[in-house]
Amino acid sequence: MTPADWPWYEVVEGDSLDQGDIIPGCLVLHAVEGENGAAAVADLRPVTALVLTQTCDLAQSKVESVIVCAVWPVTTVVLQDPVLRKEAAEAAQRNKLSMPAVDAADADARITEIIDRCKAIKKELNAIIKGERPPFAMLEKHDGVPSAALSMASFQHVYSLPRPVLARMAQKASPRLRLLPPYREHVSQAFGRYFSRIGLLQDIPRYPT
Template structure:
């Protein structure tokens, strides 16, 4: 079975929703971080991220900070979350039955589901627009989700945030 590629390569400074930006530096504040101190050290971690901010907001420079979520190869995600290495677990994610996770085909090998990428909507980072433009420019060629995979990705992100937990529900039918 031939799988259409979800991605297109771009080489431009313009940012869009669905841009895959590997190697982004993200500040991580310790619980002891205090605003009253003179100088403080802030840990910086490196993440591969994908943009979730709407393209129109980026294009019209309405977002000083860009919302992004981590994106991992399946094998790397399984190392951090061993429960996902169990047989059948990825099929649940693929069907949209695992809150906060979304699967995207590999940009380089879409037929191999073991090379797929996992987006984790449960973690969101906001990074400065100007930093990301500079980073994207330094990357040169990078991957960007193409339609309709971009819209599907955006819809999955929206579904995660529009959930409503009710204190009770209608009893099951018997």
């Protein structure tokens, strides 16, 4: 078997749910602190959601709620994160390029061109690809239908949804992508690793570089 025999995704339809399902336009309850600090305010916000609950739990109906995390295209991450945006804007200025709006039709192509000219962002995105940034996992693009840009799952944005609600959203979002093994397990492992990190009180000194 060759790597080409192991694609990242399959395309699925219907309301079945598996770990690794990617569901665009998924409504999640995003809670923030209220104005007076005493109350929680929850907004319903649409995200592209990646199902993290294990397939065996979903298949055996062991769970009433499904855990998902939010996924954003790398283009959106670069445009919306203040640190990356500032770096990209400086690279764009150096190279006489302009920063696109996040919803511009050619945003992907223009941001890719800017990233190509910015070593610092390339190094950081490579670090995410290699799994060196615990809060994030990179998801490969999909050139077929439905198409998907190179994207980043954020384990800092984790939500719980009732299973029937998510199944209905999955049905509405069909056809949609589902991560295949071993990429599904790769992301699941990254999720587990993020929440099981340990800060050593007496860390081993690093070699100076």
